[in-house]
Amino acid sequence: MDKQAGSLAEAVADIPDGAMVMIGGFGGSGAPIELIHALIDRFIATGSPKGLTIVNNNAGNGRVGIAAMIDHGMVRKTICSFPRSTDPRAFTEKYLAGEIELELVPQGTLAERIRAGGAGIPAFYTPTSFGTDLAKGKPVAEFEGRSYVQERWLKADYALIKAETGDSYGNLTYRMAARNFSSLMAAAADCTIVQVTRLVEPGGIDPEAVITPGIFVDTVVEVPDPQQEEELIRAGAHHP
Amino acid sequence: MSQKLSSAQIAWRAAQDISDGAYVNLGIGFPEMVAKFQPPGRIAFFHTENGVLGFGEAPPPGEEDWDLINAGKKPITLKPGASFFHHADSFAMVRGGHLDVAILGAFQVAESGDLANWSTGPKGVPAVGGAMDLVHGAKRVAVITDHVTKEGEPKLLDRCTMPLTGVACVTRVYTSLAVVDVEDGRFVLREKLPGISLEKLQSVTGARLHLDGGVANLIVPEL
Numbered sequence: 001m002d003k004q005a006g007s008l009a010e011a012v013a014d015i016p017d018g019a020m021v022m023i024g025g026f027g028g029s030g031a032p033i034e035l036i037h038a039l040i041d042r043f044i045a046t047g048s049p050k051g052l053t054i055v056n057n058n059a060g061n062g063r064v065g066i067a068a069m070i071d072h073g074m075v076r077k078t079i080c081s082f083p084r085s086t087d088p089r090a091f092t093e094k095y096l097a098g099e100i101e102l103e104l105v106p107q108g109t110l111a112e113r114i115r116a117g118g119a120g121i122p123a124f125y126t127p128t129s130f131g132t133d134l135a136k137g138k139p140v141a142e143f144e145g146r147s148y149v150q151e152r153w154l155k156a157d158y159a160l161i162k163a164e165t166g167d168s169y170g171n172l173t174y175r176m177a178a179r180n181f182s183s184l185m186a187a188a189a190d191c192t193i194v195q196v197t198r199l200v201e202p203g204g205i206d207p208e209a210v211i212t213p214g215i216f217v218d219t220v221v222e223v224p225d226p227q228q229e230e231e232l233i234r235a236g237a238h239h240p
Numbered sequence: 241m242s243q244k245l246s247s248a249q250i251a252w253r254a255a256q257d258i259s260d261g262a263y264v265n266l267g268i269g270f271p272e273m274v275a276k277f278q279p280p281g282r283i284a285f286f287h288t289e290n291g292v293l294g295f296g297e298a299p300p301p302g303e304e305d306w307d308l309i310n311a312g313k314k315p316i317t318l319k320p321g322a323s324f325f326h327h328a329d330s331f332a333m334v335r336g337g338h339l340d341v342a343i344l345g346a347f348q349v350a351e352s353g354d355l356a357n358w359s360t361g362p363k364g365v366p367a368v369g370g371a372m373d374l375v376h377g378a379k380r381v382a383v384i385t386d387h388v389t390k391e392g393e394p395k396l397l398d399r400c401t402m403p404l405t406g407v408a409c410v411t412r413v414y415t416s417l418a419v420v421d422v423e424d425g426r427f428v429l430r431e432k433l434p435g436i437s438l439e440k441l442q443s444v445t446g447a448r449l450h451l452d453g454g455v456a457n458l459i460v461p462e463l
Contacts, residue, residue, distance in 0.1 A: 026290040026327075027313035028306040057290075082369040085313075092365055104366050107289055108331030108373030115328040126335065127376040131407035133359075134372065176307040176324060180290050183326045211326075230306035230313075 002168045004199065005221040008038035011193050015039065015049045015158050022055040022114065022189055023066060024161040024182030028230030030174065032162035034223045035195050036065050037239050043074050044240065051076045055156060057107060057181060059083035059091040063238030065229050070094055077101035079154070081110050087233060106134060109151050111184060117155035118187025125150055159189035162226065163212070166196030170217025171210045179211055186216040195223040243435065244416040249460040250384050252277040254343055254414045258284050265334065265374055267344035268312035271384055274343050287339060289370040291330045294322030311370060335377040342378035346385045348400040351447040353410045353422040355383065356402035375406030387415035387444055394446030396420065396427060417441055419458060426450050431458040
């Protein structure tokens with residue numbers, strides 16, 4: 001049993017048109033840039049995948065990563081909490097032109113919807129957004145004298161994630177604050193593809209240090225010395 | 241003392257109410273300034289939505305690590321005893337009632353405790369981030385703000401006219417002129433600048449200021 005893919009291209013080869021794709025990271029922290037760019041390269045070469053729905057806290061920044069996916073016209077819809085950034089042109093232009101759909105979700109609700117998706121919990125109640133525009137149309141219930149909004153789970157066909165150390169069984173650790181949504185998304189996607197900065201043999205990670213157990217992971221690919229999205233944006237980089 | 245408090249002075253005043261050992265979330269932007277004015281001898285643990293508890297100041301230029309950022313995507317450092325966690329745990333801290341205080345900015349606050357601080361209206365790209373989560377769950381939700389808008393319009397109102405972030409969630413407001421509590425659907429004036437009369441303060445406030453006992457002088461050092 002070995003979940004290793006031979007290359008980035010091989011790792012993302014099966015994602016079809018119209019897929020729901022969760023992408024880990026919060027700003028540049030934990031953004032799986034190499035996996036995203038491999039997907040863009042496939043789209044440029046073959047015209048696929050397109051019509052994607054992307055789940056991420058944000059909706060891209062600059063001209064790399066998710067912003068580059070949007071720029072290239074691969075994305076039909078984004079589900080996020082904060083589609084603004086230091087350089088939000090890619091999303092803003094498409095959004096104001098009516099060419100991309102936005103589902104705006106409060107950040108904690110987004111995290112909990114993904115967690116619920118991974119845990120097999122179809123809906124839950126939260127006080128977040130009660131009485132606001134973002135609760136419109138959602139069922140409301142009272143518990144112990146307080147009002148709560150019903151939210152649905154969020155599941156995906158694929159998750160693209162960046163981890164620090166991984167083994168060939170898919171056990172993962174993350175670097176500093178880079179785990180953010182990634183460990184939740186790993187559980188919520190049918191197929192979770194991970195770029196790891198360091199790949200080790202099973203046993204190479206202390207079981208007490210594992211953050212995402214391998215049961216949630218389908219494919220790992222080693223990307224030593226990965227690019228950092230924030231640095232690319234600050235350098236004015238674009239992909240390709 | 242000048243006619244009104246500076247942003248730093250408002251932040252200083254809010255910081256004085258953070259007790260030793262408190263777990264605190266500071267909203268992005270102006271509220272982040274509160275961390276600078278922690279009273280000596282007290283330790284507060286700062287929480288950021290993207291999964292860090294116990295972070296410290298920004299690193300010196302050139303020493304940024306972009307895997308170590310706050311919710312505003314600014315680089316941070318860690319203090320001894322810091323911890324990392326994923327987003328669901330982070331918001332369990334928020335919505336599970338574990339934070340002692342959240343200090344947020346505001347466009348408008350109503351006497352009911354309703355807060356508007358996420359959207360100015362239907363134009364442009366809407367973005368909410370963690371604002372709607374933060375207003376629920378923290379034991380205290382405090383607002384720091386200028387008392388009036390740049391155009392001189394009141395920000396403390398009988399009813400918010402902008403899109404709400406949360407209903408009946410704010411417990412205290414620190415403004416450039418006063419400290420006001422929200423109690424039982426009304427504003428209760430606790431402190432005001434000594435140089436401003438009650439009448440003048442009321443005239444720049446869009447809802448009735450109630451008195452409950454004495455009003456203390458709002459005294460803040462020059463910063």
